[in-house]
Amino acid sequence: MMNYSSRPPEEPAVHAQDLTVVRGSRPVLRGLGFTVPRGRITGLLGPSGCGKSTLMRAVVGTQAKVTGTLDVLGRPAGHPSLRTRIGYVTQAPSVYGDLTVRQNLDYFAAILDPGKAGADRRHDVERVLADVDLTGHADSLAGTLSGGQRSRVSLAVALLGTPELLVLDEPTVGLDPVLRRDLWQLFHSLAEDRGATLLVSSHVMDEAERCHRLLLMRAGEVLAEGAPEALRTRTGADTVETAFLRLVDEAAAAARTEESTR
Amino acid sequence: MTAAGALSLPRTTATAARVLRQLRHDPRTIALMLLVPCVMLFLLRYVFDASARTFDTIGASLLGIFPLITMFLVTSIATLRERTSGTLERLLAMPLGKGDLIAGYALAFGAVAVVQSALATGLAVWFLDLDVIGSPWLLLLVALLDALLGTALGLFVSAFAASEFQAVQFMPAVIFPQLLLCGLFTPRDAMHPVLEAISDALPMSYAVDAMNEVLRHADLTTAFVRDITVVAGCALLVLIVGAATLKRRTA
Numbered sequence: 342m343m344n345y346s347s348r349p350p351e352e353p354a355v356h357a358q359d360l361t362v363v364r365g366s367r368p369v370l371r372g373l374g375f376t377v378p379r380g381r382i383t384g385l386l387g388p389s390g391c392g393k394s395t396l397m398r399a400v401v402g403t404q405a406k407v408t409g410t411l412d413v414l415g416r417p418a419g420h421p422s423l424r425t426r427i428g429y430v431t432q433a434p435s436v437y438g439d440l441t442v443r444q445n446l447d448y449f450a451a452i453l454d455p456g457k458a459g460a461d462r463r464h465d466v467e468r469v470l471a472d473v474d475l476t477g478h479a480d481s482l483a484g485t486l487s488g489g490q491r492s493r494v495s496l497a498v499a500l501l502g503t504p505e506l507l508v509l510d511e512p513t514v515g516l517d518p519v520l521r522r523d524l525w526q527l528f529h530s531l532a533e534d535r536g537a538t539l540l541v542s543s544h545v546m547d548e549a550e551r552c553h554r555l556l557l558m559r560a561g562e563v564l565a566e567g568a569p570e571a572l573r574t575r576t577g578a579d580t581v582e583t584a585f586l587r588l589v590d591e592a593a594a595a596a597r598t599e600e601s602t603r
Numbered sequence: 604m605t606a607a608g609a610l611s612l613p614r615t616t617a618t619a620a621r622v623l624r625q626l627r628h629d630p631r632t633i634a635l636m637l638l639v640p641c642v643m644l645f646l647l648r649y650v651f652d653a654s655a656r657t658f659d660t661i662g663a664s665l666l667g668i669f670p671l672i673t674m675f676l677v678t679s680i681a682t683l684r685e686r687t688s689g690t691l692e693r694l695l696a697m698p699l700g701k702g703d704l705i706a707g708y709a710l711a712f713g714a715v716a717v718v719q720s721a722l723a724t725g726l727a728v729w730f731l732d733l734d735v736i737g738s739p740w741l742l743l744l745v746a747l748l749d750a751l752l753g754t755a756l757g758l759f760v761s762a763f764a765a766s767e768f769q770a771v772q773f774m775p776a777v778i779f780p781q782l783l784l785c786g787l788f789t790p791r792d793a794m795h796p797v798l799e800a801i802s803d804a805l806p807m808s809y810a811v812d813a814m815n816e817v818l819r820h821a822d823l824t825t826a827f828v829r830d831i832t833v834v835a836g837c838a839l840l841v842l843i844v845g846a847a848t849l850k851r852r853t854a
C-alpha cells in the first residue's frame with residue numbers, strides 16, 4: 342500500500358517466542374511466536390475470545406502469568422522504562438466519566454510527563470483532541486458522550502506524548518465509516534510520518550486490508566502472519582476475510598484429523 | 604522516572620487534583636459528606652437535651668468516627684470504580700508509581716476531611732456547646748488522622764470487593780465491630796475482658812480515646828500522644844498493605 346519496503350531492516354518492535362499466558366486455570370495463549378516490525382501497522386485479527394486482548398495486555402505489561410520470551414522495544418515486556426514509550430488503548434474505554442474530556446487528557450498528560458512545561462502540555466492536549474476530532478467536545482463530561490466518542494477520548498489519551506509503540510485494542514468499534522476512514526488515515530500518518538509502530542486489533546475484516554501486516558489468531562495460537570496480499574495469494578482468496586476463513590477451516594480440519602488419528 | 608517506592612510529588616498532586624475535580628462534578632456527594640455529620644451532631648445534641656455530659660462524650664467520639672466512616676466509604680467505592688473502569692490498568696501501564704496514586708487519594712480525601720471536620724467541630728464547639736477543655740485544633744488533628752485511617756482501610760478492602768455491592772457490605776464488616784467496641788456505647792473498661800482485649804487491637808478505639816483526651820485535658824497528655832501515634836501508625840501500615848494490593852500485572 343505504501344512505500345515502506347525501502348526502510349532498512351532493524352530490530353522488531355515486538356518479538357515473542359514460546360509466549361504462553363494462563364488466565365484462570367486455562368492457557369489462553371499457547372506458545373506463540375511472532376514479530377511486530379517497527380514503523381508499520383500490524384493488525385491482530387481473530388474470532389472473539391481467541392486471546393487478542395490478552396496478547397496486547399502481555400505486550401504492555403499488565404497481564405499476569407506470562408511465560409516465554411516477550412521483548413518490546415528492546416526490553417522485556419513490562420519494563421518500567423517502557424511505560425512512557427507505549428500508548429495503550431484498552432478494549433473498553435478507560436477514562437473518567439465524571440471529568441470533562443480535557444480534564445481527562447490534562448490528568449493523563451501530567452502523569453505521563455510531569456516535567457513538561459504547562460504550555461507544551463496544553464499544546465499536546467489540543468493536538469490529540471484534533472487527531473480524534475473531539476475539539477468541539479473538549480468541555481463535555483466524558484460520561485455524557487456517546488460510546489464512539491468515549492472510545493475516541495480513550496484513544497486520544499494513548500496518543501499523548503509521542504509513544505513509539507501504540508497498542509490499540511479495537512479502537513474503531515462502534516464508529517461510522519467516515520470516522521473509521523479518518524482514524525485509519527491518522528494511524529497511517531503516525532506510522533509513516535512519525536515512525537510509530539502500531540499494533541491494532543480488530544473484528545472488522547475490511548480494516549485488515551489497511552494494515553501493512555497481519556497476525557491471524559485462533560484459539561490462543563497464531564494461524565498465519567504476513568502482509569494482506571501475501572495471505573490472499575497463499576490461500577487463493579480475493580479478500581482477507583475469505584483467506585482467514587479458509588485458514589480457520591484448514592486449522593479446524595487439521596485439528597480433527599489429529600484428534601482421530603490419536 | 605520514579606524508582607519503586609519513591610514518590611513523585613507532581614504526579615501525586617496531579618492525582619489529588621484529579622480526584623477533587625471528580626468530586627466537584629458530583630456536588631450532591633460533597634453536600635452529603637459535609638452536611639450529614641453536622642445534622643447528626645445537631646440531632647444528638649437535642650436527643651441528649653437533658654444530659655449535656657453525655658452529649659460531650661458521644662459528640663467528641665463522633666467527631667472522630669465520622670471522618671473515618673465517610674472516607675472509608677468514599678475511598679472504597681472510588682478505588683473500586685478505578686479498578687472496574689480500566690483507568691487503573693491504564694494508569695499502572697503509565698509511569699505512575701503505586702505510592703503516587705495512593706498518596707494522591709490520601710491527599711485529596713484528607714483535604715475533604717479537614718473541611719468536613721472543621722465544619723462539624725465548629726458547629727459542635729460554638730453552637731452546640733460541646734464542652735472541650737483541650738484545644739479544638741487537636742480535635743481537628745485527630746479527625747484528619749481518622750480520615751487517613753478511613754482512606755487506608757477503604758483502599759485496602761476495595762482490593763477484595765468485586766462489585767459496588769460487596770464494597771458497601773464491607774462497611775458493616777469492617778466498621779461496625781469497631782464502632783461497637785470503640786467505647787462509644789460503654790466505656791471500654793466496662794466490657795467483657797475478651798471484648799476489651801479485642802477493642803485494644805482495633806484502631807478506632809484509639810481514635811475515640813484521643814478525642815476524649817482532648818475533651819477532658821487542657822494540655823497534651825501522654826495518653827493522647829500514644830493514641831494518635833497508634834492511629835497514624837495503623838493508617839500508614841494499612842496504606843502500605845493497600846499499595847501491595849495494587850498489582851501492575853493482573854489476571
Ligand SMILES: Nc1ncnc2c1ncn2[C@@H]1O[C@H](COP(=O)(O)OP(=O)(O)OP(=O)(O)O)[C@@H](O)[C@H]1O
Pocket residue numbers: 364365366369387388389390391392393394395396432854
Ligand atoms: N479475567 C479473566 N480470567 C480468566 N479468563 C479470562 C479472563 N479474561 C479473559 N479470559 C479468557 O481468555 C480468553 C481470551 O480472552 P481475550 O479477552 O484475550 O479475547 P479477545 O480475542 O480479545 O476477544 P474479543 O474479540 O471478544 O475481545 C477468553 O477465552 C476468555 O474467556
Ligand SMILES: [Mg+2]
Pocket residue numbers: 393394395432510
Ligand atoms: Mg478483546
